[in-house]
Amino acid sequence: MNEPTVQQHHTIVDDGFPDYAEEEPMAVSGVLGGLERHRVAILVLPGTVGVDLAIPLQIFGPWPAYVAAEAPGLRNPYSVTLTGPEREPPIGAGLVATRVEPLSDLDRAHTIIVPGRQPVTGSLPPEVRAALRNAADRGARIVSLCIGAFVLAAAGLLDGRPATTHWQCAEELRRRYPFVDVREDRLYVDDGQILTSAGLLAGVDLCLHVLRTDLGSAAADTIARFLVSAPHRESKQPQVLRRPVGLADRSLECTRQWVRENLTDAHTLTTIAAHAGVSVRTLTRRFQAETGMTVMGWLTGQRVAEARRLLETTDRPIGFIGREVGFGSDEMFRTHFTGATGTTPARYRRAHRPLTAVPA
Structure with a gap:
């Protein structure tokens, strides 16, 4: 089984500041290491929210020709699969996801993305909970979009961590999982290995943040232009801006x-x-x-x-x-x-x- 690896090096840095020793940042192999394709697995459960599925497919999946024309030196290091306990689970408004790989595919993923699902109070299959916890234990990066935070919370991955979700569901997340530090005033929360995003299109902000972390702002800005999206919104920006009438x-x-x-x-x-x-x-x-x-x-x-x-x-x-x-x-x-x-x-x-x- 190929698992994410951590590399550390000690080096003397010539950066315009006084000399000092630094450690290289920990990097998941396959993106920063450039050794292999970085495997992204999108967890597809019955009731998966369609837009939450579309966002990571668009950002991490095959890039359009526009990207090569806009940034000739940029290449897509990601390979994306849909993974879940059912081969053809219903998603969105009665749509069916096809070509869903077995849940065991999570064992090979460097990054796992968990879209929201309806209803948020649905029980989490034991095998899904075990797969997510095993992935966390081996160091995989785990990202939830919108109400996907409920899936991570049900798996016990958000206990003691800051996390966000759609503002309408924040109080329910807090009530059901009191050990989660719910921050409904954030567009997304990056807590290192575990990342969560707020409602619906804030998933774009979080996925672009992941892209920016992996490949830099030039790559994220290029994809944002194709999506006709804001290239960067601060994570601390509130989900809802109550702008006074007349401004x-x-x-x-x-x-x-x-x-x-x-x-x-x-x-x-x-x-x-x-x-x-x-x-x-x-x-x-x-x-x-x-x-x-x-x-x-x-x-x-x-x-x-x-x-x-x-x-x-x-x-x-x-x-x-x-x-x-x-x-x-x-x-x-x-x-x-x-x-x-x-x-x-x-x-x-x-x-x-x-x-x-x-x-x-």
């Missing part, structure tokens, strides 16, 4: 675009409010209503996103990139980048630059 004609989007185009500037609440022509108090209130985020939290996210792009696509020194996107010091850049991505700028460059340069 539609006074959007701060023009100001946000100005900030994106001038990330090097030392922006403050005062300078951003001045550009928008409002008070700082009005800026913070309206910004929160429109994005679900604080002004400075959003700004940091934009700076990190641009830094990721530059690390992947240029040979500029890392310290220079930090200053170019507006971080005031090398230490500030390293701290914010690591907090947002879980890895340092140097590690990120080593992990993602080669993959975007591999011939198709």
Whole structure:
């Protein structure tokens, strides 16, 4: 049985910061290692939600010709199968999934994606529970979409972990599984090995986040453009934005675009409010209503996103990139980048630059 492997190396990093020793990030073989196709198994149960099944098939399945034309150096490292306890389970509105592989196929998967199913209160077959727990024990990455979190919770994989699901079902998840740290205010939660997404189309955000983690932002942005989807929405963005009536004609989007185009500037609440022509108090209130985020939290996210792009696509020194996107010091850049991505700028460059340069 081929299982995900963990590789660790110690190296001295030349990244524009003072010299120090670092460990390479742990990588699942088949994506970051480039040794074999990364096997993605989508769990198909009776009552599987159709859109939850379509999203990972579109993002991880065969890519359209557009991708090769847009990014000639990018290749798809994933192989995708449908896996489940039934050969032809009903899904969606009475549709039937065909070519479903036996449940034992989960034993070979590097990543397992669990779509939502109806009803959420349905019992979980013992063999499915055992297969998911075995996969978790051997280190497979497990991803749930929308109400698929109920499947993971029933398998005992979310106990003691933060997780999200569709906001309408969050209280039911909390009631049925009190040991789960339910966070219905998130679009998705990445807790390392276990990842969960919020309602319906937030599954796109999570799958693009997985793609970005594996292959970098250039790959995720290319697929997002094909899907006509936002290339990146922050995981901390609320599922539902209760935007006050009357804000539609006074959007701060023009100001946000100005900030994106001038990330090097030392922006403050005062300078951003001045550009928008409002008070700082009005800026913070309206910004929160429109994005679900604080002004400075959003700004940091934009700076990190641009830094990721530059690390992947240029040979500029890392310290220079930090200053170019507006971080005031090398230490500030390293701290914010690591907090947002879980890895340092140097590690990120080593992990993602080669993959975007591999011939198709």
